[in-house]
Amino acid sequence: MNDTVVSAKGISKTFGKGGVTALQDIELEVGRGEFISLIGPSGCGKSTLLRVIGDLVEPTTGEILVNGKTAHRARLDRDYGIVFQAAVLYDWRTVAKNIALPLELLGWSRARRNQRLAEMLELVELEGFEKHYPWQLSGGMQQRVSIARALSFSPALLLMDEPFGALDEMTRERMNAELLRIWAETGSTVIFVTHSIAEAVYLSTRVVVMSARPGRITTVIPIDLEQPRTFETREEPRFFELVTEVREALHAGGADDVVPEAGVLGE
Amino acid sequence: MRSRIGSAAARVAVLLLVLAGLWALWEGYRKLWEELGWTRPFPVNSTTMPHLHDIVGTLFDPLREGEPLLARFMLDAALFTAKEAAVGFAIGATVGFILGALIARFAVLQRGIMPYVVASQTIPILALAPIVVVGLGNVSIAGWTPKDWMRVSVIAAYLTFFPVTVNTVRGLRSADPTAVELMQSYAAREWSVFWKLRVPAAMPYLFSAFKVAATASVVGAVIGELPSSIQDGLGGWIINFNQYYALEPENLWAVNLVAAALGIAFFLVVVLVEKLVVHRPPEELV
Numbered sequence: 001m002n003d004t005v006v007s008a009k010g011i012s013k014t015f016g017k018g019g020v021t022a023l024q025d026i027e028l029e030v031g032r033g034e035f036i037s038l039i040g041p042s043g044c045g046k047s048t049l050l051r052v053i054g055d056l057v058e059p060t061t062g063e064i065l066v067n068g069k070t071a072h073r074a075r076l077d078r079d080y081g082i083v084f085q086a087a088v089l090y091d092w093r094t095v096a097k098n099i100a101l102p103l104e105l106l107g108w109s110r111a112r113r114n115q116r117l118a119e120m121l122e123l124v125e126l127e128g129f130e131k132h133y134p135w136q137l138s139g140g141m142q143q144r145v146s147i148a149r150a151l152s153f154s155p156a157l158l159l160m161d162e163p164f165g166a167l168d169e170m171t172r173e174r175m176n177a178e179l180l181r182i183w184a185e186t187g188s189t190v191i192f193v194t195h196s197i198a199e200a201v202y203l204s205t206r207v208v209v210m211s212a213r214p215g216r217i218t219t220v221i222p223i224d225l226e227q228p229r230t231f232e233t234r235e236e237p238r239f240f241e242l243v244t245e246v247r248e249a250l251h252a253g254g255a256d257d258v259v260p261e262a263g264v265l266g267e
Numbered sequence: 268m269r270s271r272i273g274s275a276a277a278r279v280a281v282l283l284l285v286l287a288g289l290w291a292l293w294e295g296y297r298k299l300w301e302e303l304g305w306t307r308p309f310p311v312n313s314t315t316m317p318h319l320h321d322i323v324g325t326l327f328d329p330l331r332e333g334e335p336l337l338a339r340f341m342l343d344a345a346l347f348t349a350k351e352a353a354v355g356f357a358i359g360a361t362v363g364f365i366l367g368a369l370i371a372r373f374a375v376l377q378r379g380i381m382p383y384v385v386a387s388q389t390i391p392i393l394a395l396a397p398i399v400v401v402g403l404g405n406v407s408i409a410g411w412t413p414k415d416w417m418r419v420s421v422i423a424a425y426l427t428f429f430p431v432t433v434n435t436v437r438g439l440r441s442a443d444p445t446a447v448e449l450m451q452s453y454a455a456r457e458w459s460v461f462w463k464l465r466v467p468a469a470m471p472y473l474f475s476a477f478k479v480a481a482t483a484s485v486v487g488a489v490i491g492e493l494p495s496s497i498q499d500g501l502g503g504w505i506i507n508f509n510q511y512y513a514l515e516p517e518n519l520w521a522v523n524l525v526a527a528a529l530g531i532a533f534f535l536v537v538v539l540v541e542k543l544v545v546h547r548p549p550e551e552l553v
Contacts (some may be wrong), residue, residue, distance in 0.1 A: 056448050075454055082452045088445050092467045092546050101463070102453045133546055 004068070005157055005189045006030040006053055011062035013048055013215075021214035022048045026062065028208065028217065032156075035183060035190045037200035037207045039246065040253075045215025046193045047161050053191060054082055054159050066157065078106065080157040081150030085165045087142035089134035089149075096121075096130035099148045106153060120148040123182060140171040144178070151186060158183075160192045164199070173231075176202055180229055197250070201242045202229060209246060211253030218253035221245055293319055317517045322524065325517040337518070340504070341525045348500035349529060351416050352488035355423020356480060356533070363428035363476070367435025368461075377436075388429045392487065396422050397494035415497055422491030426483040434476035438469025474541040481533035489526055501526050 011026035022045040030036050038046040051057040052064060055075040066074035074080065081102075089098045099120050103113045121127045124144040134142055143163055150158060164172045176199060183190055194200050200207045201223055209219040223242055225233055233239055293316070300311035309315055326338040366384065370376045403418045442465050450460045492502025501522055508519040 051448075054452055056451055075452065078454060080452070082449065084445050084449070086443075086445060088443065088449050090446070090464070090467065092470065104463070105453050105455050105459055135547075 003032045004029055005032050005034070005066065006191065007063075007065040008049075008053070009063045011049070011052060011059045011064060013045065013052060013057065014060045023052070023059070024214040024216050026215075026217055030189060030191060032189055033187060035180075035192065035203055035205045037192045037194055037204040038210060039194055039197065039200045039207055040210030040215070040250065041212045042195070043215070044210040044212040046210055048215065049210075050159050050161050050191060050193050054080060078102070078153060079155055080159050081153070081155040082159045083143070083146050083150045083161065083163045085162040087134065087139075087146040089142055089145055091134055093134075094130065095126065095132050095134065095137070095145050098134065098145055099130075099152055101149060102153050116152055120152050123151070123185065124148040124178070138171075139167050140175055143167065143175065147179070147182065151182070151188070154186075156188055158188050158190045160190065162193050162195065165195070172196075172199070177229075177231070179203065184228060197243050197246050198234070201225075201239060201246060202234060207242075207246055209249040209253060216253075219249040221249060290319055314513065314516050317520055321517045322520040325515075325521050326524075337521065341501075341522065344499065344501045344504050344522075345525050345529050347416070348485065348488050348492070348502065348526075349533075351419045351491065351500060352423050352484040352529075352533065354417065355420035355425075355487055355491075356427050356484040358420060359424035359427025359484065360431050360477065360480060362424065363431025363480070364435050364473070366428065367432040368439060370432070371436045371439035371465075384429065384432055387425070392422065392426060392490055393493075395425070396491050399425070400491060400495040415495060416500075419488055419491035419495055419497060419500070423484040423487035426487035427480040430476040430479040430483070431473070434472040435469060438472030439465045441472060442468040470545045471547065474537065474545065477537045477541075478534055481537045482530040485526065485530040485533055501529070 006028065007030075008026050008028040011023055011028075012021065013023040014021050026049060028049075038049060040046050048057055052059050053066060053071060055066075055071040064071045067077075067079050069077070069079075090101070093101070096117055100113045100117055103116060108116070117130065121130060124147055126141065126144055126148070129137065129141065134145065137145070146163070164175050167175060179190075180203060190203075192200075192203060202225075204223050207221045207223060208217055209221065210216060211218045221242065225236065225238060225242070297311055297316050297318070299305075305311075313321070326341060327336055329335060330337055330340070366380065370380055399421055400418045403413065403421060404415075406413065439461075446464055446468070447460065450464055455463070488500065489502045489505065492500045493506060497503055498507075504522045505519065505526075508515070508522055512519050
């Protein structure tokens with residue numbers, strides 16, 4: 001298997017007959033072990049792009065390969081785990097049973113499920129909470145359960161749709177650090193949708209900047225901050241330079257009507 | 268723990284207060300109308316409105332010299348009707364759920380079946396009961412003839428299935444769209460999505476329906492007994508006491524009280540099961 005995890009070629013998506021163009025001519029290659037952020041104004045189709053990669057939305061045109069297979073095949077093979085903005089935990093299941101849901105669907109034995117569950121609880125630091133119900137947890141803890149569920153069956157690809165968007169700033173920074181630790185520990189590839197510039201720069205190896213109406217990729221900015229990232233990373237001058245660079249790219253492609261030539265696709 | 272005991276005591280106190288209030292209303296109304304000689308909307312006397320203590324008291328009198336207390340007969344009758352109602356509830360809930368699941372899954376059926384489901388409930392149950400009860404009298408399945416009381420259960424089921432069907436459709440469709448996407452991301456089979464997501468998500472809706480259906484099944488069982496000449500249940504006693512109302516009005520009121528108690532008991536069983544089965548944020552449990 002080669003080192004490309006996601007390969008999107010000429011992806012467009014139009015909703016309804018002659019309706020809104022959510023995505024236009026998306027070209028994107030994501031390599032193994034990368035952390036890619038999709039950033040852009042609301043309506044730029046970043047969540048739609050994530051769902052196209054996950055085969056939850058079918059593209060109108062174009063070809064999308066995940067792990068060298070069609071996105072559909074990859075979904076059936078359970079090649080990715082997904083985390084949404086809402087934790088989407090099942091209220092009627094305990095933390096343990098929420099995390100083990102995908103394992104149940106995969107037909108794992110109880111012993112194997114419990115072993116993996118213990119590992120997952122440790123990974124997201126929720127030991128002792130396995131018997132709690134989701135509504136007994138804080139927002140940050142709920143999202144950690146959601147991440148543990150997405151990683152429980154060890155998918156090589158993690159899709160995240162504004163997972164920390166509903167959290168307060170403090171919790172969000174802590175979750176960012178935890179996510180980077182998990183990313184390093186599991187060696188997975190992450191595609192991360194966000195509308196926070198600082199979050200995108202802090203987390204990513206590359207930031208994909210998108211513009212709205214129609215949703216296009218305007219710029220891809222490599223983030224050359226040192227790994228592993230720490231709390232000090234946010235205070236480095238290079239961090240601010242990159243934040244500025246992403247912000248300018250956003251404005252250039254955004255609603256300011258200073259739309260540049262659309263020839264800056266890819267790298 | 269203390270607060271739990273405290274809240275239990277508070278509940279009992281509220282219950283007693285409500286009962287005392289109802290008693291005061293009934294007896295106060297009686298007193299007022301009798302004192303002032305009002306005859307609208309109806310003249311008040313011990314035939315139209317027996318004293319509450321007479322109604323309750325008659326339960327603890329023998330019907331005739333040397334016979335057991337009326338309460339003894341009422342208990343047997345209530346248990347008999349409860350059996351009919353419980354079986355009717357089980358049949359109705361099952362049929363209602365399956366019908367609702369089919370309608371929720373196949374949108375075509377919404378138009379195809381739903382009108383008839385609604386129409387079935389517009390036919391007065393009193394008009395239908397004799398047809399069902401008498402009509403099913405000669406049915407036998409592979410040499411096995413259903414017992415008489417089972418025909419009454421069919422009437423109870425008939426009243427039960429409708430709320431269950433309607434709420435099953437709503438409940439199964441109530442699952443969060445993102446939760447459905449999550450299931451898709453796991454390439455879950457439709458059967459798994461149904462049992463692991465849609466049915467649990469529908470539980471609050473189902474239990475709302477079961478509460479309505481539980482009391483309706485008791486009503487259905489009582490009404491079903493009337494045309495089937497079954498004497499063992501509350502329906503039989505109602506017919507019986509109805510004929511002697513002018514002489515002993517307390518008896519009919521007493522049966523009504525027992526029938527109401529049976530309905531409440533059914534309701535409470537559903538509430539109890541809900542508390543055991545459904546794990547939800549406390550504020551969502553009513």
